[in-house]
Structure formats: C-alpha cells, structure tokens
Amino acid sequence: MSCSNCDGSDDVVPTSAPVDPVCSPSCASDPCISSTCSDAVCLGVCGSYCYGILSCSTPVITGIDIENGDGDVVPPTTVSDGVGGTMVDGRNNNCETTFYESALPQRVGFSVTVTDADGYTNISTVEVRWNGNVYPLSLSSGLGNTAIYTRTVDFTAADYTNGVYPFEIRVTDANARTTGWVDSGRSWKFWDCMVEVNGSLYDGSSGQACTNVGFTTLMDETSNLSSLLFQDMGASDDVVMTVTVPNSFGTDYLIWGKNYLPIFNGGSLANPDGDLAGTGRMTRIVDVGTGATSCPVATQFNIGSYVSPYVAVPEAKIDMSFVQDQEGWFQVAGAGVKARLDVALGVPATMGVTERALSIDGLRAKNGLVSGSSFSNINGFNDESIYGIPNNWRVERNTNDSTFYSYQYFYNNFLIKSGIGITGTDWTGHPSEGVYFVNGDLTIDSDFAIAANTSLIVVVKGKITIDESVSRVDGIYISDGGIEALGTSADQLVIGGMLYSRGNIRLGRSFADPRENNTTPPVKVFYNSNLIFNMPGKLMRVLSGWTGE
C-alpha cells in the first residue's frame, strides 16, 4: 500500500507546515484525502497544505525469548495437562535453577523479534513492560523486514513482588503505527525465593501410607527430638529449623528450588534420623498455597517440586511420620557375630547410646568382631557406630573357619568314638550338663539355667526353635538346620552361651509391647567362656582332634 502527497509524489514533506499558530489538521476537508491511506493521519494540513504518509504497515511481534544471567534461553514452563501430558504454562520466576544458579541470578534478558512490512528500519521502538515498569529494547540485528531487539534487566530486591505479571511488548514504527501493549505469553515473578515452612512429626507405628495414614498421631515425649537441619544438598544454604519438643518445627524458611535432606539430632547423610526415636521415615508435603499434598519418594527432596512459587506467599507444611515401635532385634554381649553370608542386624536408633550396638561388652567378656558378606539393619538405623561398643569392629567379608561342623561330626567323635553324650528327641530329655544329641528338630520350650562349673552342648541335626515362652536358656547350641527365636513375648530372651548353625540363625523375637524393642533387645546372647573351659577334660581332648603328617 502506498500513499501519496497531494502533488502525487511520495514522501514529500510540505514546505509550509504552519507552526504558529498550530493549525488543527482537518483531513476531512483535505482535497487529497482520497489518495491517502484509509487510516492515514493527516499530519499537517492548514489551508491548502496536506500530505499523506508513505508507510502504512503496523509492526508485528513474532517472538520473544527470555534469557538467564548467562545468556541462556529459558523455555516457558510447562504444567500437566491433566491427561498425562504437559502444556505450556509460560510462567517463570527468578528462583528457578536456571536463574538462581546463573552468574547473574537477578538478571533477565529479553530478545524480541519483530517484523514490519515497510522494512525493519521503519521500526522505531520496542519496549517490554512488566509490573508497570517499561524497559526499552535496543536493535540488535535486522534484515529485510525483520529485526531483533534485546536488552537485559537487572532486578533488585526493590522489584520483589508476590504477584505474577506478564511481560508485555509494544512496538512502534516511525509512522507512529504501534502494536500497543501485547501480552507475550510469558509471565514473571520476581521474589525472594523464601518458602515458609513448618511441620510435625507423627508416630506411624501402626502403618504408613501417603497421604494420611501414619499422619494422625503426633510423636510423644519419647521422640527424643533435639534438632533438625535441612541440609542443602547442592550448596551450603543449610537451614537450622526451630524445633519444638517433642514433635514440631518451624516456622522457618527454605529456598525454593533447592534440594534438602532433613537431618535429625545431629545425624548424617548415611543416618539422617540421627538418634531420633523413630525409623522408617515417610515425608508428606502440603503446598499450603494450592492445597496440593504430595509424598516424596526419597528422604531428600526439592522443595520447588512440591510448592508452587506463583501463589502470593509460598508456604509448605512438611510432615514426617516415623515408626516409633522398633522391630524385634538381638544383641550379643561379650563376643562377636559371624555369618558366611548376611548379617541383618536390627539395632534401633532408639537404643541408649552406651549400648546401641550389635556387640557390646558382657560379663568378663569383651565384645568382638562382626563379620559377614553383607550388612543391613531391619530397623533402618545404618549408622557406622552400631556394630560394636567399645570395639566397633566390622569387616564385610566371611571370616568363618573353613570347617563346617555338623551333627554327624560331633555324633561320631563324641558319642561313637568316645561314648560321650546322650541322645533324645525333645527338650525334656536334655541333661543338665554334658552333650545332648537330637537327631531331628528340637523345640526348646522351657527355661534352662546352667549350674556353676558345668557345661552343656546341645547338638541338633534339624532346626532348633526357641519357644516364645522361654526367657532363659544356657549352653552351647549347635544345629544343622538353623536356629530360630521368633514370635513375641513379654519377657526378654536371654541365651547364655554360644549359637552355631550351618543354616540361618534368626533372632527376631519381639516384645509383646513393641515399644520395649526401642530400648531393650528382645533377644540377648551372653557369651559365656565358662562353657568352654568347664567342659570335662575328656571332652576337650576329643574336641582337640589330631593332626598328622
């Protein structure tokens, strides 16, 4: 489209434009109105002078890029479309990692692409407006009808806002034709990144499931809560929470977008629950602003993944549920524990620190080495200190002798060759001392305390089961088919002696009131070297065997 002056030539500036007094344009009476553009502005007609304009096209905004402080383009955010996919949300904020971790965290760059059919040189101004502030852009490059205008804006704390405001763009050309303020489709929140946080600790001993099961009963005064640190897993912006004993913390502030690992009571990465009287942590995060509730799968989480930054005041309630009642477990006093394969201990965090180990000192017996091909803790307390007190000795490998002792070995050497021992089929037949052979399974269903200066060896071809009703059994117990002490009991099971089996040894008995498991081992083995040296000399000689060459 082309417009003409009254004289028919283009772009001829009138020579007699009145300036004083300024005349009022009146295109309606302009004789050349019919030859100007339909939207032409009659710029300077007073009397017989008038002219139209050459360029009639309005500029067009064809794109906008947002860049971080490193000059990297930041794509528009996406959100769930509710049907398994995502859709462009278009919102960004300065606490996103791409901004927060850039060289200039508070800088935003704009790159706006515009076109004008009258040529890019006809474009005169490009502006961005955000939250009432207008930021003019500069021509960066142009070719033909297209130009790119850019600029950076360094926001400051004075720009903090609770709202999310769109970036609007206005382009004006030399002929005053303008796009007006146009929503770019991108919006922006510039804030302090602080997420208000508080939370509670719950007793989930009776069960846990996201989002409500296990989050109804607050931990009681036995929680042992003393401190809570939200450790920043990416940098050093750790946050020490304000704790209120026995079960709450906050209000404090986390930085949106950061990964945190909540560590209780001076714990560590390996043992984040410290000595809190609870294990099996389940975390629930409530986005107070949106009402959304989520349960992070891992113990550490990115607060930005669970709290919307685009509400006026981002706020989270971080609740954690723990199993306060520990599973049954066992402890050995005065010796170590050895397994050719796995050692699944259960020392709970709730145990008093002076005896919080698998192996502790006994009566006239120092604690010993714990060895096995692998270790785990069924109660989740995986601190390095739990293997032994005072000797925290541990080696992750088999240290068992190459000799596999068996029922047949002892039967042949004791009974057949030396006439030592008696046989039986159940626990009622066991002697008070000596050697007792059972060619099958054996259930120990009554207590047995050994007399002073005596020794008892029980050798079983099958499995030894220690009944729930038993609270005390002494002796050296050997089995081919495993040893078990399971179930529940009101009393602690004390085993005075040693246990050896070619099969699994399972000592998972629990107190009837599982809370007792927290502070007392339901099964405790007291190593007793009297049982070795009180053996009759004849027995010792048989045990010693022979070597020849």
Add this chain to the structure above:
Amino acid sequence: MKIINNFKKGQVAIIVLLVSTVLMTVGLSLSKKATTETKIDTNEELLKKAFNAAESGIGYYLGTGNTNYSAPDELSFADITAKNIMAEGTILDFGEYVPRNGTEYYWLVNHLDNGDIGSTYYGALTLDVCSAGFTGSMEINYFYKIGTEYGVERYGYNFSSDVTRQVSGFAAGSGDCGTISIINSPILVTVTPIFDGGKFYVEGSGTFPIQGIEINSTGKSGGVSAEAEGSSIQVNKKLSVMRRYKVPSFMLSGVVSETSVLSD
C-alpha cells in the same frame, strides 16, 4: 657219507643250541619279571603293614604308654617315641601355616593328663603375637581365669596399609607383632588371621606350658619273618602326629552361622 652225517648232526646241534638259547633267554626273562612283580607286590603289602603298624602303634601308645608295639600277626611292629611340644626359649612356634580364617591356639596354662586344665600359668605381664611379613589382620582372643570364672579379652590388629584389607576398628599392628596384656590367670590365646594366612608364633618372657605331645611311630614290616620266606626286605613307615588342645573356632564368637544371621 659219515662226514655228511656228522655235518648234518652238527647242524642239528647248532640249531638245537640256538633254539635252546632263545628259549632259555625268554624263560629267564619271564622268570625275572615274575620275580620283580612278586617283589613289588610284597613291598606294597609290607608298606601297608608298616603303615598300619605305625598307626596302631600310636593308638597303642596312647592307650598303654608303651613304646613297642607288635601287630597280632607278629609280622609287623612299631617303635614309638613321644616328645612334648613346647617353646624354645621365649618363643612358642609350631612352625605351621595357618590359613586365612583358620585359628592357632597357644595355651598359657598346663593341662592335666586327663585333659583338665591345670594351674601352672604363663607368668609374664605381656605376650606378643607375631608373624613375620604378615599383611593381613589378626583377631586375637585372650582367655583368662579369675576365681572360678573364665573371661575373655579381645584384640584386633591390622598389618596392611591398604584400607580395603583392613578390619574396620582394628588397631594398627606395629612391626610384625601385636601385644596383649596378661591379666588374671592366663588360659589361652587364639589367633585368627583375616585376609591372609600366615605362620604365627607368640613370644614372651614367661614360661610357656607344654602345648601337647608329638608322637612319632615307625612301623616295620618284613625283615626276619620275611627272611624266613626267602626275602630280607624290611619296609618302614614313619608317622608323626601332634596332639594339641583346641577349641572349635565357632566357640570363640557368640553367634556363628554358615549362612546368615538375621533379625527377622
């Protein structure tokens, strides 16, 4: 004609002589082989008898204390000698290799003849457990008696600078030895090498009790009786056994499984 006959007779004689020579050679050869095989069979039989005699001699000695054993068939015998296994000076060294996870036993109290523990104790304040050039870890148990009760102290030493070959929490070994303190009435020291096997010994200024006996039994078979059968072969077989008091290694720990130890 007579000349011809004589010539023919000579030929026959030569042939007969040659054939006889060949037959005799073959016969003698077979005879020698048979004799040799008979001798081998005899030697193997004698060796078995000598071995059995030596073995029986040990049992005979342990049962009777006598040092001359004669088999019931009176064709084999055993001469038995026995000597105490004891320290040489301040060092008690059995001179044997202890494999990884095996256990060596050093008694610090004497045993009575019936196997019971006596009351003569090693008398120094410390004891070094050593192994030249050992680069594994030592798990050491020191058993003692106090009053009528027994107790145990436990020690652990790492001798490797490689952390992957160390037991977590064990002390660093100094030189080739780990030192243990003798408290109360010492009974027994056990040493279990981890990661590597080795040859171990203990050294201390106290008097080590007798650790056991070494019994040597030389079984003999053949000889006079064999000569009576036309042979002068006598076969000897020597057996040596060491009898030392030991404890099944699982009794040194509280809970031991050849598979897994579990809490559930």
